[in-house]
Amino acid sequence: MGADIGVTGLAVMGANLARNLARNGYTVALHNRTSARTDALINSYSNEGTFVRTESLAELVESLERPRRVLIMVKAGAAVDAVIDELTGLLEEGDIVIDAGNSFYEETRRREAALAEKGLHFVGVGVSGGEEGALNGPSIMPGGSKKSYESLGPMLEKIAADYNGEPCCAWVGTDGAGHFVKMVHNGIEYADMQVIGEAFDLMRSLAGLEPAEQAGVFREWNTTDLASYLIEITSEVLEQEDELTGRPLVDVIVDAAGQKGTGRWTAISGLEVGSPVTTIAESVFARSISSQLGLREITNQVFPAGINEAVTAEELYGSGDARQDFVEDVRKALYASKLVSYAQGFDMLTAAAQEYGWELDMRTIASLWRAGCIIRADLLDTIMKAYEGSEEQPRNLLLAEEFTEAIAECLPAWRRVVAAAATYGVPAPVFSSSLAYYDSLRRDRLPASLTQGLRDYFGAHTYQRVDKPGTFHTRWSDDRTETEV
Ligand code: 2AM
Secondary structure, eight states, X not given: OOBSEEEEOOSHHHHHHHHHHHHTTOEEEEXXXXXXXXXHHHHHHGGGSEEEEXXXXXXXXHTBXXXXXXXXXXXXXXXXXXXXXHHHTTOOTTOEEEEOSOOOHHHHHHHHHHHHHTTOEEEEEEEESHHHHHHHOOEEEEOSOHHHHXXXXXXXXXXXXXXXTEESBOOOOSTTHHHHHHHHHHXXXXXXXXXXXXXXXXXXXXXXXXXXXXXXXXXXXXXXXXXXXXHHHHHHHHTOBOTTTSXXXXXXXXXXXXXXXXXXXXXXXXXXXXXXXXXXHHHHHHHHHHHOHHHHHHHHHHSOOOHHHHHHHHHHHSSHHXXXXXXXXXXXXXXXHHHHHHHHHHXXXXXXXXXXXOOOOHHHHHHHTXXXXXXXXXXXXXXXXXXXXXXXXXXXXGGSHHHHHHHHHHHHHHHHHHHHHHHHTOOOHHHHHHHHHHHHHHOSSOTHHHHHHHHHHHHXXXXXXXXXXXXXXXXXXXXXXXXXX
C-alpha cells in the first residue's frame, strides 16, 4: 500500500506538518530538494509514525496512494511554481496538489485555474499557529474544489487544533479563499497587537504604570471579554526581566516592529475589494513608522514628545481611583477598537466573497480561529453568535446585538481615552481610527458631499442629488447653473 500523503519542503513548518500527520496515523512520504533535511527528520523522529524516504519528486509521486495528495511547503513565490511545474508532469487526473505555505491568494487563484485545466485539484491552505501549531494542531483554512475536500478534508481535520471536540478546520471556499481567509486572519492579528501596544503605551505614559505592574493588569484583563492568547502572552512579555541589565525586557528591545508582509497584503486587498480596513492599515503603518529609526531619532530632537503634558497627565491619572478608572477606560477602548477591527475584517471577507464568488460562511470562519492560531480569543464565540441563524446575517458585525451593546457600554470610555491620547500627545492610531470609523458609520451626513462638489468643480466628475434621480454637473467656470448629464 502506498503512502497517504507526500510532503515536499521539509524546513520547520513542512517537517512539523509531516510529523503531525504521521503522529495521527498517516503514512507520510517525505521529500526535500536537499535530502539532508529528509534524513534529519527521519533520523530524529522515525519513532513518531511511518515515514517513506524519497529522493525526487518522481519517487515521491510514485510512492503515493491514488488519488495522490502532495503537500508543498516550500518558500512562497517562484519556488512554489517550480515545484508545481515539476509535479504536474508526474501526476494524473484527480490528484491533489496542496500549497500550505503563505501564498498570496491571487497566485493561488492563478495556480488553481492552471491545474484545473490539467484535471488536477489545487488546494491553497491557510495554516496558522506557527511552528508549534503545525506540530500540535494548527488552525487550517483550506480552499480549492469541494471535491478535493472529500478526500483531503478528513486528514486536515484530524491534524488541526481541537476546540471542545471540534476541529479548527473546514472548507472555506473555492480557489484562493483559504489563503484569503488566512491573510485576513493575519491582518486582524496586526490590529490585535497594535491595540495592545497602544493600551500599554497609554497606561505607562499617562498613568505611570510600569511594565511589571501592567503584567498584572493584562492578566486581570484576560479574565474579561478580552480573554485571548495575545493578552495572555502580553503579561508574560511585560513581566520578563532582562538578564543582562535587570530592566524590563520590553525596554531593551529595539522598538522597530518587523513584518513579513501579510498585514500589508490585507491592507492592499482591502483597498482592492473596496472595504475600508482602517484598523489593519493603521497597524501596518504603525509598524512602518516604528521602523523609521533614523528619522525618529531626528524628529524626536526637533519636536520632542511632550514631557510637561505627560506630567500633567500623571497628576490626573497616575494614582488611586483615578488610575483605576483610567485603566478601566483603556480596557474598554481596547475592546471597542478590537470589535471594530473584527467588524472590518469580516466586512472585507463579505466584500471578497462577492468579488470572487466565494461562499464564505462567516460563522464557520470565526469558528476556525478559536484554537491553534494567534488570534484565538473568547470574542470569536461572540462573533459566531452574531452570525447564528442563517436568515438575518448582520450586514456589518457592528449591527449585531452583541456588538451594538458592547460598543454602547465602552463608548464614553473610548472617547475619553482617545481624547486623552490626543491631548497629551501619545499616538493611538488604531484607538482613534476605529472610533472615527464608528463615528463615520453613524453620521447621517458625511462631508463627502463637499468632496463631490470639489471634484465636480475641478474635474467635472458630476454628482448625484439627494432629492431626485440623475447625474448632474454645475457649470462652475461659466454661469454656475446646473445641467443634467
Ligand atoms: P532546501 O532545504 O533544499 O533549501 C524553505 O526554504 C523550504 O523550501 C526548504 O525545504 C527549501 O529546500 C525549499 N525550497 C526553497 N526553494 C526551493 C525550490 N526552488 N525548489 C524546491 N524547494 C525549494
